[in-house]
Amino acid sequence: MGRSVGRERNKLTALAINGKKKPGYYGDGDGLYLQVSASGAKSWVLRYSLNKRVREMGLGSASLYGLAQAREMAQGYRKLLTQRIDPIDHRNAEHAKIMLAAAQRRSFEQCAAELHVLKRSSWKNVKHGDQWINTLTTYAYPVFGKKDVTAVSKADVLRALEPIWTTKPETAARVRQRIRAVLDWAAARDYRQNHDPHMWDQISRALPSASEAKKPKHFEACPYLVVNEVINAVRMSGAEEVVRDAFEFLILTAARTGEVLGARWSEIDFAQKRWVIPAERMKASREHRIPLAPRCLEILAHRRDTGSELVFANQKGRMLSNMVFTMLLRRFGYTFTAHGFRSTFRDWCAERTSYPREVCEAALAHTIKDSTEAAYFRSDLFEKRRALMETWATHCAKKGEAMGEVVPIRVREPA
Structure with a gap:
């Protein structure tokens, strides 16, 4: 069984400690010693034996730890000996834990x-x-x-x-x-x-409940009866030709801004008259095929010899700014957004066509929310969407008056 060397206790006093000048060990009892070095420095030592092995454990400088503190530390280590735990090994293990924690500490x-x-x-x-x-x-x-x-x-x-x-x-x-x-x-x-x-x-x-939180603001959409008017206004504007082309292409394909701005020639299949956007560029991480109406093909043919891998590159061959369409619409004072034309397309589908809902949703690359239905429904309805997109392009080429209605376009009030 482990035990301290020396069973008597509390033999030292504060006054006696101050008087110890000669190098050596001065016992306080039950294994606690004051050690005086040749240089006169004083420190505390605990001697103990465990498993027939005598060990000496330094407890610190006597100038840092007074007699009462040294006795308290010695008592704590003696308790470990009653559990057959080596105090030196225990202290080393605790120190290793601290070092490991410090190494693992991260903000x-x-x-x-x-x-x-x-x-x-x-x-x-x-x-x-x-x-x-x-x-x-x-x-x-x-x-x-x-x-x-x-x-x-x-x-x-x-x-x-x-x-x-x-x-x-x-x-x-x-x-x-x-x-x-x-x-x-x-x-x-x-x-x-x-x-x-x-x-x-x-x-x-x-946190406040969802009903207390501000509801998300949806993108304002252009009325579908005046899409042609907006397209013509942009065509006649002083905006760069690439911006005008990209804006019309965005409307005709019902694609997202980022998808249009990042369009590459490698994604365009002129033979099949389609635009294939890879999964990594899509919000839902799924490849999306878009049928290209004749007007889309005209726009692409016009831009084909720009020398950039991007379909709609700026003068330096780089991608246009993500704010380019926003600034274009602001210039006209329109309150709707470029992304809102997707809603314009969906409203037109619902109110002016008889195409099935799933065809219209597929045109917007919306995924089926019902997991069971999605598991069985694998088609992207491409050929049916081709007819839909050609009908949409025809609609975009008509003036509001030609459809029997005149719809005012909402613009921002002047400051």
Whole structure:
């Protein structure tokens, strides 16, 4: 059994310690000694035996630890001996734990940066990856970015989310999701200790309910009866030719802005009269085939010899700005958005055609929400969509008056 060497206790006094000048060991009892070195420095030592092995454990300088403190430390280590635990080995193990914890310590910001790099291959594009880290930089870092990830609390998360929870609900939801991803990843890597997976339920209850949050604002759409008027206004404007062509192509294909601006010649199949957008450029990460109406083919033929891999490249051969259509519409004072033309197309489909709903939804690359239906329905209805898109192009070429109605276009009030 382990025991301290020397059973008498409390033989030393503070006055006696000050008087010890000669180098050597001076016992206090039960294995605790004052050691005086040749230089006169004084320190505490605990001698003990365990498994027939005598060991000597330094407890620190006598100038740092008084007699009472030394006795208290010795008593703690003696308790370990009663459990047959070697005090030196125990202290070394505790020190190793501290060193390991220090090596694993990460701030929330460091964890987010590491996770961002690891997720790089999963981003649909560079812009998506930038948005992921930028939302954390804007909303989470100012509150707890430099904080040890283990110390990030529910209150910290709430302080980041509350200012935007009702005013920017969609952004807030993304920030919450990304904070959670960082904390869960940190816990899996043992950077975050004592992680509570139930904290998100408590956070949800602490935030305003969804009904109290500001409802998302939908993109304002152009009335479908005046699409031709808008297209003609843009054609006659002083905008760059590439912008005019890209804008009309956007309307005729009912595609998203990013899909049009990033269109490449390798995606255009003139023989089959189709535009095939690869999965990595689509919101739903699924390849989307768009039938090209005659007017779309005219636009493409006009742009074919630009010398860039991009269909709608600027003068430097690079992609047009994502704001190019927004600025174009603002110049005319229109209140609707470029993305809103997708809604314009869908409204026209519903009110002016008899095409089945699934054909119209497929034209917008909308996925089937019902998982059972989606499992059995694999067709993209391409040939039926070809007829739909040609009918849409014909509609876009007609003036509102030719369809029997005159619809005023809403414009911004002058400042």
